[in-house]
Every structure is written in C-alpha cells, then in structure tokens.
Amino acid sequence: MSKEKKNAFLVQGTILALASIMVRFVGIIYRIPLQRLLGDEGMGYYSTAYEIYSVLLILSSFSLPTAISKLVSTRVAKKEYENVRRLFFGGIVIAIVFGGIAAIVLYVFSDNLAHMFKFDESALALRTLAPTLFLVALMGVLRGFFQGFGSTVPTAISQIIEKIVQVALSLILCRHFLKLMAGEELKLSYAAMGATMGNCFGAIAGLLFLVFGYVSIAGFIKKKSRKQKKQIMGYKEIFTLMILTIIPVLLSTTVNNISNICDNFIVGNVLTIKGFSDTEIARMWGILSNKYRTFITLPVSVASALAVSTMPSMSKAVAVGDNKLAMNKIGLSVRFVYLFSAPCAVGVMILANPLLQLLYYDGVTGNEMGTYLLWIGCVTIILSSLVAITNAILQGLGHLNMPVIHCVIGLVVHIIVAVACMMIFNLSIYSIVVAEIALTVTVLILNFRFIFINYDYRQEIKRTFVIPSICAAIMGCFISATYYLLRIFTHSRVILLMIPFVVAVVVYFVMLFVLGGLNEQEIEQFPKGRYIIKFYKMLHLIK
Template sequence: MDSSKTKTGRNLVVQGSILALASIIVRLIGIVYRIPLTNIVGNEGMGYYGFAFEVYQILVILSTSAIPVAVSKLTAARVAKREYKNAQRIFRCSIIFAAVLSGTLALITFVGARQISSFMFGGITEVAPALRVLAPTVFVCAVMGVFRGYTQGLGNMAPTGLSQVVEQIFNAIVSVAAAAILISRGAAYGAAGGTMGTFMGAVSSLVFLYFVYSANRKGLNQRMKKDPTKKLMEDKEIYRLIGLTVIPLILTSTIYQISSLLDSALFSNILKAIGYQSSFISSLYGIYSSKYQLLINLPLGITSALSVAMMPGIAGAIALNRKDQVREQMDMVIRMTMLIAIPCAVGVAVMGGPIMQMLFNDSTTLPGRMLIVGAVTIIFYALSTLTSTILQASNHMRVPVINAAISLGVHIVFTVVLLAFANLHIFALIYGNIVFSFCMCVLNLRSLSKLIDYRLDIQKMCGATFVASVIMGVVTFLVYKGCIYVIHSNILSTLIAIIIAVVVYALFMVLTRGVTEDELYMFPKGETLVRILYRMHLL
C-alpha cells in the first residue's frame, strides 16, 4: 500500500466527510422544517416560494456561488508555495469584489421584484414579496462565501461545514415562525415569511465565520511574519485573477441553474397559455420544488462536498506541477462519488413514494412516480458537476461553460416540445433534466479524455457499485412490502427498509471487493473498520 497515496486519499476523504456530514445534517434539517412550512403555506404558497428561489438561485450564482471555489483555488495555489501574505491579500480583495457585485444585484432585485416576477412567471406577481425578502440575502451570502473559500483554501473544511449547520438551524426556526405569522395575509406573504429564514440563516452563518476568522487571526499573522515572499501581488493583478477565475465558474453555474429557472418560466407560461389557472400551476410546481427536488438534492449535496474538498488539492498539485497526484485525486473522487450516487439513485427510485408519505403524509402517487422517473438524474448530475470541477481545477475553465451551453440548448428544445405537445405537465421538466445532465456527463467526459488524456473506466468505477445497488434495491423493496403486510405502518416499514438497504449495500460491496482494503483505510477510523471486517471474516 502506497503510504503517500493513502495519506492524500485519507485527507481528501476526511475533508470531504466533514462537508458531507454537514450537508446531510443541513438537508435533514431542511426536510424537517419543510414539513411544517408546507403544511402552513400549502402547495400554492410553496409554489410562490419555489418560483422566488429560482430567481434567487440565479442571483446567488451571479454574485456568490463561484466566490468560495475561486477564493479556495487561488488561496490554495498561494499556500502551496507558502505565500501567506499574498493569500491574505486575495482574501481582502475578494471581499471587496463580492460586496460590490452582490450589493448591486441585491438593490436591483429589491426595487424591481414585482416587474421581475411578472415577466418571468406569466404575470404571477404574488412571487414579489418573497423575492424582496431574498434580495438582501444575496449580499450577505457573497461576503460569507469569501470567508468559506478562504478557509477551504487553507485546507480546513470544518468552518464551512459548521457554518452551514448554523445557517440551516436559524433558517428552519425563522422560516416556520415567520410563515406562521404572515400566512394570515395570504399564501404570497406566507411564502415571504418562509424566505425570511434564508436571510437570517445567512446572517448567522456570516457572524459565525467572522468569529472563527478572528479566533485564528493570531496564527495567520504568525504565518505571514515567517513568509519569505518578497514580491507581493498588486490589487490590480488580484482582481484580474479573481475575474478570470470567477467568470467561467459563474457561467457554468449559471447555465446549470438557469436550466431550472427556465424550466419554471416555461412551465408557468406554457401551461397558462394552454389554459390552466395560476393556482393549479403553482400547486403542481410546489410539489416539484418542495418535495421532489428536496429528496433528489439530498444525495447531490453529499457528492458536491467531495468536489469542494477536491478543489484545493488539485489546485495545489497543479501549482507544484505534480501531475500524478492530480490523476490520483481524480480517480479517488470519482470513485467515491459513484459509491454514493448510484445506491442513492436506486434507493430514491424504490423508496421515494413511501418516504414522501412518511415525511409529508402525502399518499398520492404523483410524488412517488416523479421520483421513480427522475432518480437517475442523481447519478448524472453528480458526475457532471464533479467533472466540471475537475476541468476547472485543471485550468480548463471555459470548457465546462461550452459543454453546459450545448446541453442547455438541447434541454430547452426537448422541454418545450414535451410541455407544449406531449401533455406531460411536470414530467416534462423531469425528462428535460435527465437529458441536460446526461449531455453534460457525455461532453465533460469527452473533454477530459481529449484535453488531459483521462478516460473513465466505467467497469472499475461503477461495475460492482451498480450490481450491489440493484441487489440492495430488490431486497429493500421486498423488505418494505413484507413489513407493510405484517405491521401495517408506513413509517416503521420505511425506516426498517432503509436500515436494511444500508447494511445490504455495505455487505455486498465488501464481499464482492467492490471497495478495496486500501480504500477502506482512507475513511475516518479506517484501521478500526478493516480490523472489524477481518474479525468477521469479511476481508
């Protein structure tokens, strides 16, 4: 076993695990608070909430989402060369850059909320109150993103993970309380109350990150005193680097998210043109945004954590021209992503309906059917996001932008045809997302092969995982049906089936050598895990 490779892999997995654990906690809190929020404002209110968030997500991407990745990449490259003073200058300039950009967008959104809502969603102006509440959140999130990116660039994911948990706790409490207070004024204001939690959550996270930064300032100052760097970067050069790094990231993320915004706009406008009422359109989209996407995005948050954890390592290795280390990290993170994404997709397809019934007391078949159809997007989105990050970290910044633009064009045509002529309603959006994410996967993998001679070994990366996941899915379905027959409780049957699913998947991965001993060593407490498996004669 290569000790240096194992150490590198273990650090990646540990840092990724910190963010993944935080992501799981955040999304579980999200599921928990969405239940009372949905009950308070109803499907119509959640539709307004979902429409407002589509616009908000675009604003966040334009001013915020690329900042943590860009700051992380630029900081990691300087830290790898022990240029701590330049890393600090990058941090300072990034805050100014983020504040100016996000502040401008926030002001425009707040003033023009009603006009934006009317234009985007076929005259549904009830979205405006929620959008006005979300506008200042854009500014807070941008500054918060700089703090997160800086700590990530230093190789520490814990502040980001903890701040995400703090943010979601405040978000949950304030969202439910504000929605309950404002719902008396109508569904639109109930939705606005729900978005108020997003603002307060972002503020609490920023305050937390500032205290973390202040607590570590002494150590950072000591590093800078020992920094031998003689030539410091000028502000003009830093802003240029930030711009060159941020713009491709923003474009890629914007195209990813704009597909969702376009979906909501096309869905509302086309269905309204056909003759459907606004309340029906909003209710149907509310099921899609607050129930379907909530479950689909849970595993995607976990796989995205590995992408974030990978960025500083690849950026640092490239700065030091260590090509072998770059390839090792690529192999490792793709493998780990597939270990999570494939079983999650199978699990969501098999257990989506029972989980919806357990969480939202929704016994209708629509959410379950939506999840059966759309579960495969978990795999495609996880892999497309990851390969985009790899290309960007490898300094091929524009390639994912081009690939995303091509995929978006195919997606729009496909979705419009299905909405207008196939009478598929909400399923048109789901099929469109499958097409978009699949195209991104194919184009990104083709680019990796062409630009850096990296070819995905599907058998090695996915073969055993796919077999174990299918077996897990069959066993889980049978266990659930058996439990329902015996105990007649959906909640208990669902929980038992999920626990059995985890155990069955883990056992089959070990027994079929789908996960190797070396890979097990990379996990936190890997030595203990391997020792236990040897005692059980499973290794």
C-alpha cells in the same frame, strides 16, 4: 508522497458531503411544517420571493467560494502566504461590492420585481431577504478561504449552524406574524416575510462562526506572510485574476439554473397549446418542482459538496506540476461519487412511493405522479453527480470555460428534447425528466471526452462502476424484499421507510467490501472510518 496523504482529500469531501446531507435533510423536513403554516397561497408568496432572491444570489456571490478556494489553494501550495492574505482581503472587497449592490437592488426594486412575477404580496419577503445577499457574499469568501487551506470543517459547521438557526427562527417568526396579523388581509404576506427573516438570522449566525474561525488563525497567516519577499501580487492583479476566475464558474452555475427557468417556460406555454388548463399545469409543475426535485437534488448536492472540496486539491497538484497525483485524484473522486450516487438512485427508485407517502400524504394522485417521475428520473442522480464532479475536475485542471461550453450544448439538447417529447410524443410533464436525462448524458460525455483526449486519462472501470452497480442491485433486492415483508405486519409509513433504509445501508457496504469495491485502507479515509472497520470486523469481514 504517502498513500494516506494522497487520499486525505476524500475525508474533507466526505465531511462537507455529510454536512450537505444534514442541511438538505433539515431543509426537506422544514418545508412540511412551513407548508402547514402558510398553506398553498402563502407558500406561493414565499417561493416566489425565494426564487428571485436565488437568482440575485447566483449573480452576486454564489461562485465566490469556488473561485477563492481555487486561488488560495494554488498560493498555499507555493507557500505564498502574503498573496493568500491579499487574496482574502481582495475577496472581501468583491463580496462587499457585489453583495452590497445585489442587496440594494433587491430592497429598492422589491415591489417592481414582485409585480413583474404577478405576486405583489411577495414584496415584503423580498425586502427582508435583501440583507441576506450581503451576508452570504461575505460567508462565501470565508468558506472559500478555509477550503483553499484544505479544511472543509469550518464550511460544514457554518452550514449546519446557518440552517438550524434559519429553520428554527423561520417557523417561530412565521407563526408569530400569523397570530399578530390574524384577520388582516395581508396576513400571509407578513407570515411569508417572517419565514424569510430566518434566512437573514441564519446567515448572521454562520458568518459569526466563520469570522471567529478566521480571527483564530489570522495571526499565523500574518506571521507566515512576512517571510514572502518575492512574487507579491498587486491588488489590481488580484482583482483581475478573481474576476477571470469567477466569471466561468458564474456562467456555468447560471447555465445550470437557466434550465429550470426554461423548463418553467416550456411547461407553461407548450402544455397550454396542448390543451391543459392553468390549474392542471400549475399542479403538475408543483409535483415536479417539489416532490420530484427534492429527492433528486438531495444526493446530487452531496456530490456537488465533494466537487467543491476536490477543486483546491486538484489545483494544488497542478500548481506543483504533479500530474500523476492530479490523475489519481480524478480517479478517486469519480469513484467516490459513483459509490455514493449508485445506491441513492436505486433506493429512490424502490422507495419512491413510501417517501412521498411519508412526507406528502395529502394527495394520492399527486403522489402517484411523483412516484412515476422518480422512477423515470432516478438515473439523473448518478448522471448529475458525475457531471458535478467532472465539472469541478475541469475547473481544477484550469479549463474554466469547458464546463460552461458543455453546459450550453447540453441546454440546447435539453430544450429540443423537452419540446419534442411534449409536442410529438405527448409526454406532458414527464418530458422534462427525459430532457434532464438527455442534458446530463450530453454534458457527461463531453466532459469525459475532453479529459480523456487532453490528459490521456482512462477511468478504472471494475472498482469504479461494475462492483458498485452489482452491490446497488443486490441492495435493491433486499430493500424490496424487506419492504413487502414489512407490509404484511404493519402499515406504519415510518417503519416501512426506515427499516428498509437501514437494511440498504448495511447490505450495500457489506457487499461493497466482500466484492472488493472498498478496502481497509480506503475505509480509513472516511470520517470515523475506524468505527466502520470495527463493524466489518464484528461481521468477520476483516481479520
């Protein structure tokens, strides 16, 4: 197999990663005008509804794309196209059942759920979000299906379409209901409902695009499926296999999200014992959940996108018994993630204050605390990204339960460290960031240890970790110098952020090539890689 084919999966990962960056970036920008429309109280209703919706989304269909892509890729590798077709229809049935049940539960019990969280005004928004659960479940099957065939393009485009439609209509409908209900007691409740309507319309747009994509290749798959005469799977076997594949992924995802719920509980209860007022606790939690986690989760979501695209490729290599190729993909994926996450961590650390000043310029004290949180927690960008990719590697190699076990162990460590830091060391909200570092370090050590022991695998160190770290450090020096030099001439928040960012990108990739962290063949694997090579040639870095 050619080196180009072996590395081609990085292109798919990069495409999905770029789409994830765009979607996340739009999501960050979207919260600024939404906050101005709804205010703190309205955002409380909106956020509460969205949190409840997110829990049901995880339980009903969040793991479907990963599970479907893994199962489909394995059958594609074996040329079992009839089984591929049956897996798709089986996935649709599961999506209809679980997505439908979740939607009905959310709609019927919206008042009860809102009351349980002490936000009765969120009930309207919850009811509006109910159909979205059903639509997202169907989208999950289609996205997993395309990824199983080795193409992340439909997923990437559908994500972008979904997000753009959601953001545009959310703001339009939110503003509409604010005007329509002006002077009414439930004005903000209806405005929050309008904001959540955008999610439903976005899901419809994304689903329509995916359905169109499937229809365009359905004939080809049906023609191929007629040639398969042996080893045809029954639907009972398919449903059993899907459930057994979904459950570990679901448990892993649930465990990861439980940590946020635990954090909320720990902060509220322990800080109350320590004498903090409800207002102080709410304010600190808001800074952590919005100003800190927004910038930490953005780069991590990119790594997660790469992780999702890695699993089908890994599963396919294992299915055909090509362990050498599987090990090669492990090395490439880990290296690719570190190449991306290391400069992100350095950039967030140095530009933390300019970022917060640009997007959240309404509170100096809040921005100061947010800056300190980002300084301490920027390393979790690297750690969480590596955890995401190693979890995907373990699942792709067939060890679906190991990420769950490791995450549970990490969660126990997380809780112990968080409580200890608050009770003994009086670190207040900073305890959560320290605990997140402890959690990711624990899971990462356990993941790598399992891979090393069971596959006699050793990660290449110099080009994976050493060179990117040196390049990121040099980049950091250039960012600092550029930022403080610009402050002499301008106080524009946009200029103070954007110019150092451009300098960072150029310096990092130039140094990466100069020090041997990337070569011309590897650059070609990136989308539009030939343009990057032209840039390097312009700088006379490539002959």
